[in-house]
Amino acid sequence: MTDRDVTSAEPVLAIRDLSVGLRARSGVTELIRGVSLDIRPGERVGLVGESGSGKSLTMLAVMGLLASPVAVTGGSVTLGGTQLVGASDRTLRALRGSEIAMVYQDPMTSLDPLQRVGEQIAEGLRAHGVSRHEASERTVAALAEVQLPDPARLARSYPHELSGGMRQRVMIAAALAGNPRLLLADEPTTALDVTIQRQILSLVARIQRARNLAVLWVTHDLGVAAQFVQRLAVMYAGRVVEVGPTTAIFSDPQHPYTAALLDAVPSTTGERAALGQIPGSPPEPGSFPAGCSFASRCRQALPRCTRAEPILEQRPSGVEAACFVPPAEWRA
Amino acid sequence: MSSPAAPVLAASDLVKIYPPASRAGRPSTALAGVSLDLAEGTCLGVVGESGCGKSTLARLLVGLERPTAGTVLLQGQTVTSFRRPELARRLQLVSQDPFSSLNPRLTVSSALTEVLLVHHRVDGKKQAAARVADLLEMVSLGPQFASRLPHEMSGGQAQRVAIARALAAEPQILVLDEPTSALDVSVRAGIVNLLAGLRTDLALSYLFISHDMAVIRQLSDQIGVMYAGRFVERGPWQSVMSEPLHPYTRALLQAVPEPHPDGSLLGGPEGSAEESTEGTLEPGESPAAASAQTGCKYAPRCPIRIDRCLTEEPPLEIVTGAHEAACYRAGVPVEPGDVPAEAGGVGERA
Amino acid sequence: MAQLAAAEPVAVIRPVASRRSLAARLWRQPSGRAGLIILAVMVLAGLASLAGLVPDNPDAQNPAATLRGPSAAHLFGTDQYGRDVLSRVMAGTVLSLQTALLAVAICAVLGTVGGVAAGYFGGVISSVVTSIADLIFAIPSILLALAIVTGLGDGWQNTAIAVGVSYTPIFIRVVRGPVLAIRNADYVKAAQVLGFSRMRILFRHVLPGVGGILAVQVTLALGWAVLIEASLDFLGLGPPPPAATLGLMVSDGTNIAGIAWWNLAFPAIAVVLLVLGFTLTGDGLRDALDPSTANN
Numbered sequence: 001m002t003d004r005d006v007t008s009a010e011p012v013l014a015i016r017d018l019s020v021g022l023r024a025r026s027g028v029t030e031l032i033r034g035v036s037l038d039i040r041p042g043e044r045v046g047l048v049g050e051s052g053s054g055k056s057l058t059m060l061a062v063m064g065l066l067a068s069p070v071a072v073t074g075g076s077v078t079l080g081g082t083q084l085v086g087a088s089d090r091t092l093r094a095l096r097g098s099e100i101a102m103v104y105q106d107p108m109t110s111l112d113p114l115q116r117v118g119e120q121i122a123e124g125l126r127a128h129g130v131s132r133h134e135a136s137e138r139t140v141a142a143l144a145e146v147q148l149p150d151p152a153r154l155a156r157s158y159p160h161e162l163s164g165g166m167r168q169r170v171m172i173a174a175a176l177a178g179n180p181r182l183l184l185a186d187e188p189t190t191a192l193d194v195t196i197q198r199q200i201l202s203l204v205a206r207i208q209r210a211r212n213l214a215v216l217w218v219t220h221d222l223g224v225a226a227q228f229v230q231r232l233a234v235m236y237a238g239r240v241v242e243v244g245p246t247t248a249i250f251s252d253p254q255h256p257y258t259a260a261l262l263d264a265v266p267s268t269t270g271e272r273a274a275l276g277q278i279p280g281s282p283p284e285p286g287s288f289p290a291g292c293s294f295a296s297r298c299r300q301a302l303p304r305c306t307r308a309e310p311i312l313e314q315r316p317s318g319v320e321a322a323c324f325v326p327p328a329e330w331r332a
Numbered sequence: 333m334s335s336p337a338a339p340v341l342a343a344s345d346l347v348k349i350y351p352p353a354s355r356a357g358r359p360s361t362a363l364a365g366v367s368l369d370l371a372e373g374t375c376l377g378v379v380g381e382s383g384c385g386k387s388t389l390a391r392l393l394v395g396l397e398r399p400t401a402g403t404v405l406l407q408g409q410t411v412t413s414f415r416r417p418e419l420a421r422r423l424q425l426v427s428q429d430p431f432s433s434l435n436p437r438l439t440v441s442s443a444l445t446e447v448l449l450v451h452h453r454v455d456g457k458k459q460a461a462a463r464v465a466d467l468l469e470m471v472s473l474g475p476q477f478a479s480r481l482p483h484e485m486s487g488g489q490a491q492r493v494a495i496a497r498a499l500a501a502e503p504q505i506l507v508l509d510e511p512t513s514a515l516d517v518s519v520r521a522g523i524v525n526l527l528a529g530l531r532t533d534l535a536l537s538y539l540f541i542s543h544d545m546a547v548i549r550q551l552s553d554q555i556g557v558m559y560a561g562r563f564v565e566r567g568p569w570q571s572v573m574s575e576p577l578h579p580y581t582r583a584l585l586q587a588v589p590e591p592h593p594d595g596s597l598l599g600g601p602e603g604s605a606e607e608s609t610e611g612t613l614e615p616g617e618s619p620a621a622a623s624a625q626t627g628c629k630y631a632p633r634c635p636i637r638i639d640r641c642l643t644e645e646p647p648l649e650i651v652t653g654a655h656e657a658a659c660y661r662a663g664v665p666v667e668p669g670d671v672p673a674e675a676g677g678v679g680e681r682a
Numbered sequence: 683m684a685q686l687a688a689a690e691p692v693a694v695i696r697p698v699a700s701r702r703s704l705a706a707r708l709w710r711q712p713s714g715r716a717g718l719i720i721l722a723v724m725v726l727a728g729l730a731s732l733a734g735l736v737p738d739n740p741d742a743q744n745p746a747a748t749l750r751g752p753s754a755a756h757l758f759g760t761d762q763y764g765r766d767v768l769s770r771v772m773a774g775t776v777l778s779l780q781t782a783l784l785a786v787a788i789c790a791v792l793g794t795v796g797g798v799a800a801g802y803f804g805g806v807i808s809s810v811v812t813s814i815a816d817l818i819f820a821i822p823s824i825l826l827a828l829a830i831v832t833g834l835g836d837g838w839q840n841t842a843i844a845v846g847v848s849y850t851p852i853f854i855r856v857v858r859g860p861v862l863a864i865r866n867a868d869y870v871k872a873a874q875v876l877g878f879s880r881m882r883i884l885f886r887h888v889l890p891g892v893g894g895i896l897a898v899q900v901t902l903a904l905g906w907a908v909l910i911e912a913s914l915d916f917l918g919l920g921p922p923p924p925a926a927t928l929g930l931m932v933s934d935g936t937n938i939a940g941i942a943w944w945n946l947a948f949p950a951i952a953v954v955l956l957v958l959g960f961t962l963t964g965d966g967l968r969d970a971l972d973p974s975t976a977n978n
């Protein structure tokens with residue numbers, strides 16, 4: 001169920017069998033089903049999936065930011081030793097910003113447009129008991145760490161005075177200012193130009209290495225996943241269908257969905273052939289089929305696939321995949 | 333295709349300046365002199381980052397806005413000389429978000445039939461219904477989609493409907509403005525394949541605009557790279573992709589994260605050579621500010637700039653074969669030790 | 683390739699409720715339901731009066747039975763001239779309704795034309811229209827009504843004109859906004875690129891988007907019109923006695939409220955019910971048209 005990695009360090013974040021659902025009068029609609037993932041100190045883990053796969057919801061569930069009627073319906077999430085599922089607001093608030101930090105896709109909606117950026121960062125620090133003077137110093141240090149020019153002056157800018165890339169750097173600075181152990185990022189570079197994205201990824205990689213920070217990076221961009229994360233979990237229809245070292249997954253995908261996804265991504269090098277297409281579309285929450293959710297779109301589906309739900313199993317290449325059919329049979 | 337035939341769509345020195353947004357502001361130059369030729373039956377891919385002017389170019393080409401200067405020629409005639417319906421029968425647009433570009437109150441059938449009837453592509457409602465079924469099949473949608481409303485479809489399906497609607501007018505040219513950017517990876521692949529197929533099946537010409545280099549590469553015969561309202565490089569897709577001449581193109585290509593893990597950002601002590609030292613000027617984000625300066629607009633961020641670059645704007649010129657670049661040092665490889673770039677990464681491509 | 687789409691499931695979570703008729707959706711809203719019921723009662727009473735199905739002739743005076751309280755013979759009692767209050771209230775309801783309908787017809791037509799012109803064509807037209815609207819809006823409605831009625835006379839049609847004109851600016855504003863927004867919508871730009879004529883775009887693509895808002899505003903305007911009309915009648919600016927207007931009845935009733943409460947109470951309640959009926963229906967319509975409520 002979990003990743004058995006070489007390092008024996010305790011995971012910073014341990015998600016075990018997490019389920020999230022939508023509570024309505026008619027019952028509970030499953031959105032995420034039994035997701036497990038570990039993130040160790042100094043590790044960059046990616047969560048990849050298309051719309052509706054549940055990747056962003058997983059992030060929100062970890063942070064305790066699900067809004068009713070969406071709620072965790074099972075499983076556990078532990079940060080160090082602390083259980084986050086069902087934790088009190090107080091516990092969660094104490095952890096957010098100091099132990100766990102989150103960066104979102106759109107810095108314009110995460111930043112208060114009416115407050116100077118430095119003040120927003122410092123305010124977050126002060127909420128965790130840091131003195132005014134120290135908060136101010138740490139703010140400037142954080143802005144410098146994300147390589148913003150003239151950090152002291154920039155701290156006095158308003159969000160709208162900064163470009164998209166700079167705002168995202170501010171978000172990262174705000175996230176890191178509290179010295180978290182874990183950084184959660186939900187597609188923070190998706191809306192940025194590719195050259196800026198490159199800078200941001202480089203920057204985060206450098207900072208992450210320097211601080212030995214654990215990172216969970218959600219993205220739909222397989223290129224970003226390939227370049228940036230060491231381990232990757234592929235989500236489909238609310239489940240993790242494949243998880244393991246990035247290089248292994250890209251060179252030898254063990255799940256038909258992963259393989260199909262990789263075939264569908266165009267590249268800037270190599271032969272120019274028709275892109276792989278996946279027939280049909282992902283099942284909507286509330287109508288997840290019995291058995292494997294991918295079976296209806298899978299060329300190699302066996303009768304068994306629609307009756308039973310495959311679970312993650314270790315493969316020789318070092319990844320875990322949830323599929324009954326051996327790769328040799330569905331590889332063209 | 334090196335046919336000497338007249339281009340099916342041509343633009344000549346297009347300039348578009350927008351008035352200042354507020355009283356204290358300055359006018360912003362979205363396009364600073366763009367010329368292009370689209371050869372019949374080919375696909376010209378226009379790539380650039382935000383603010384480069386590619387969307388403005390799309391709007392000018394389809395006649396939604398008028399250029400401040402310059403002309404757009406459609407099959408030899410200026411676009412402004414056509415009446416709206418005539419133009420629509422030759423040139424159509426597919427936009428980024430199908431849920432905005434489709435009327436939320438019209439069923440697929442109503443929307444398509446309207447186009448068919450207005451442009452007299454059918455005689456009467458019965459023929460229209462048959463043609464609607466044809467169009468749906470052309471975009472690989474089943475006949476049950478005829479009665480659907482936009483919100484009853486997925487993004488990929490809705491975009492197929494938008495394409496069908498454009499095709500209903502039977503144009504020869506399609507301008508596609510980021511048609512796949514709002515779609516998931518696997519859905520995107522379907523649309524890209526569909527567009528490729530339609531182009532050959534219907535002998536269409538495409539102007540395909542995107543910020544995604546990989547998608548552009550997939551479909552284009554020619555690729556043009558835009559920066560701050562101009563083309564800075566243009567040529568056959570193979571040349572531009574594998575032997576980029578302009579430093580900005582190199583930076584773009586180098587920045588695209590390839591879906592092949594190569595360890596560049598993973599582990600290891602490197603990283604410092606690739607990073608920018610500051611984040612102030614981001615490419616194409618303020619063409620207005622860029623347009624205020626003389627010389628090459630990319631120069632402030634260019635790792636291989638020379639003095640001339642800051643004073644004289646380099647023209648877009650043929651460098652080799654059919655491959656053009658607007659750079660005094662086109663083709664000069666960028667070494668890691670060069671003048672520090674302010675963004676984009678100093679590439680290792682030679 | 684057709685297999686691709688055939689395999690795709692119909693979206694489940696997306697709202698299918700929008701296919702239900704507007705009336706059905708309106709009924710599902712509690713406010714809509716209440717409003718429609720109240721209006722139904724009032725309209726039935728008015729129709730009955732028009733058909734002559736009243737207990738007594740509203741104008742028939744009966745000096746022998748003045749100021750009698752509610753009884754079996756006179757459910758709502760009698761007034762100072764011995765007239766049956768119930769019959770008068772029913773007649774007054776008719777008058778209120780017809781005045782309101784005429785008033786709203788005037789302001790809806792003028793306001794929609796103005797709002798659409800301003801929103802769709804913009805420029806000079808928009809400036810002119812909004813200036814006129816602001817001008818009318820600047821004058822308090824009662825004063826405006828007074829001026830009109832003084833100039834034109836005191837028939838119910840003139841009251842309607844007064845009310846209609848004073849409400850027109852609101853319609854202009856309410857219609858102009860959505861028209862402007864929709865005009866800039868991507869699907870309208872798409873329609874332009876598709877080569878559709880301006881008229882076609884206006885009628886087929888822009889106006890349908892405004893229909894819902896218009897329906898809500900018309901309903902709310904009807905309620906407002908009833909109130910203003912009653913107020914004008916109350917002030918003596920409407921049809922003179924012996925006309926059975928609710929406003930006059932309230933005015934008269936106020937004077938004798940101490941000794942004959944039914945003369946004040948029942949006409950007043952009738953006004954309240956009319957206004958409430960329209961307002962609730964309008965609210966219900968607004969909720970019914972709101973896409974976010976389509977998910978229930």
